[in-house]
Amino acid sequence: GKHFSALHHHFKFARSPKPIMIRIVQFSILPFLLSTFGFIPVQAADRPNIVWLLSEDNSVHYQQHYGAKHGPTPNLTLLAKDGLTFEHAFSNSPVCSVARTTLMTGMLAPRIGFQYHRKITQTNLPPGAKMFPVYLRKAGYYCTNNVKTDYNAINTNVWDESSRKASWRNRSDPQQPFFHMQSFAQSHEGSLHFPQAAIDVTSLNTVPTAVKVFPYHQDTALSRYTAARYHDRQTVVDAAIGKVIDRLKEEGLYENTIIFYFGDHGGVLPRSKGYLYESGLHVPLVIRVPNKYQSANTWNPGARVDGFVSFIDFAPTVLNLAGAKIPGTMDGTPFLGNGVDAAVIDKQDEAFGYADRFDEKYELVRSFRKGNFKYIRNYENFYPDSLQNNYRYRMLSFSEWREHYNQGKLNEAQSHFFKAKPVESLYDISKDPHEIHNLASNPTHRETLLQLRSALQTQVKEIHDLSFYPENQMIEFAIADGAGFGETHAVEISSLVDAVDLALLPFADATQGISKGLKSKNPRMRYWTLTACTSFAKQAERFAKTAKELLDDEDDLVRLRAAEFLAIIGHTQPQNTIYDILASNPSGTVATITLNTVVFLRDHHGYDFQLDSSKIKGSHEPLVQRRLEYLNKQD
Secondary structure (H helix, E strand, O other), X not given: OOOOOOOOOOOOOOOOOOOOOOOHHHHHHHHHHHHHHOOOOOOHHHOOEEEEEEEOOOOHHHOHHHOOOOOOOHHHHHHHHOOEEEXXXXXXXXXXXXXXXXXXXXXXXXXXXXXXXXXXOOEOOOOOOOOHHHHHHHOOOEEXXXXXXXXXXXXXXXXXXXXXXXXXXXXXXXXXXXXXXEEEHHHOHHHHOOOHHHOOHHHOOOOHHHOOOOOOOOOOHHHHHHHHHHHHHHHHHHHHHHHHHHHHHHOOOHHHEEEEEEEOOOOOOOOOOOOOOXXXXXXXXXXXXXXXXXXXXXXXXXXXXXXXXXXXXXXXXXXXXXXXXXXXXXXXOOOOOOOOOHHHHHHOOEEEEEEOOEOOEOOOEEEEEEOXXXXXXXXXXXXXXXXXXXXXXXXXXXXXXXXXXXOOOOOHHHHHHHOOOOOEEEEEOOOOOOOOOOOOOOHHHHHHHHHHHHHHHHHHHHOOOHHHOOHHHHHHHHOOOHHHHHHHOHHHHHHHHHHHHHHHOOHHHHHHHHHHHHOOOOHHHHHHHHHHHHHHHHHHHHHHHHHHHHHHOOOHHHHHHHHHHHHHOOOOOOHHHHHHHHHHOOOHHHHHHHHHHHHHHHHHHOOOOOOOHHHOOOXXXXXXXXXXXXXXXXO
């Protein structure tokens, strides 16, 4: 998040509820209320209603309010006129279920164990921790959700009502303060899953030829049409949001309600949703605070706030605005409400991002942005961004992009997506907003690179990042209490980070560590050391003999990574090892990870595989079926 030690440094905010008349007898229950609920009850009019309005799959890059030329959003413009526009608001994750679970908990996903999109197994929150509407309800709020949940963590009794009909109108006491969350899917990625026959330029408000094509996209009629169609979706979402705002005004609630509008993560043209570029993380955020609650907001209406805020901060901000106690299990800090200093918020300039499995597609990526510079660590850099994900390639523009790469029609910037990634990237967002020019090897920026590299290493170690336990092992060992497991295994996780970060060294400096790690008694150490080897590719060919021995390792994922490394350097055919893992290991998660390697080696290194689904022991896992559907279709 915004602090290297976000887990250990929580601001303490003073609360000053307006004084009310209390009978003498009531004083006896105040200590109970404070200790139990963290608030002193006040009249409903003194506590704001709070509404979250979320557009799905929506980064700042498509909105006129943030500089786009197309897709007018008049309701958002009006909301911002007497509200606040946050110039640097970030989802910590570029995909829905992980982003929403982060929002609902105020916790960093890799610390808890809900970082994988569309959970194979739901994780538990830390003992005693709840999603933030539970705390709001204890504080006297009526909490509703319309309608999307999509959580990766076990949750019970979060909402008073969660349905397509859920509304503040359903509360029995009209004086009761409420929290309402509503999602708008009109901008979702699925809105661009149209067939060729549905393309109709005359139906668009945005003229495709007027659209500015991002430099990493191919400039084609289909690409321009897809972008124009998405700009139009902004206006459609804006109209739906306007109806909710109008309803609040009609019911006399507008001046008693703090309204948050934001995107639930970035998107949605190719190379956005699911990726840790700004297009996947940088979301719009506009908040209107009514005049009567301006004491909770030290910026002037209409201001554009430069300080960085992230999704981990949203839950504690709502609790702070409601006068409820912020639990110590949350990783974020409030950016509005009592005790918040605008001058401090304005100076915040750090954001942490994470991407792991997205549906059936695996990779491990972390990002750290400080000011204008963005650092991305690709732990499995040999996997290109373009690695098949079935849902991604439903978009015609996505498929066309890949076809044009295979036909040699793309320039260098447009081709990056389809090639192995660098182990680390550094971008100057102020000069390179689309993250095209990697400065990691530029001597001029060496000091910045080392600072941000160190900052990210510190972050993943401090949160005891559970992704350094492969997903099958995280499910086996850490699912009951991921945070507690991470704390008790902090030393091991730190050593695993160091092992895979051997890939950041010149190869000559990494050889001693690689040699030692490959012989470790810890299978995860062998796995991540092999990962560093794979990052070096041909440079690490001297370790081929040891890697070949590891094809018979006791741990199937060590065997898999060894096969992957040897296949990439053209040393050993990978098929027999992979067939044996699929036939012998009953874990659906292991089978999913293994088939990720199959798709990678087949599509990007030309290896042929003949798979018999009846011989895949973990074929019960739906994600395995998604991989087989693709592989069988391509045969």
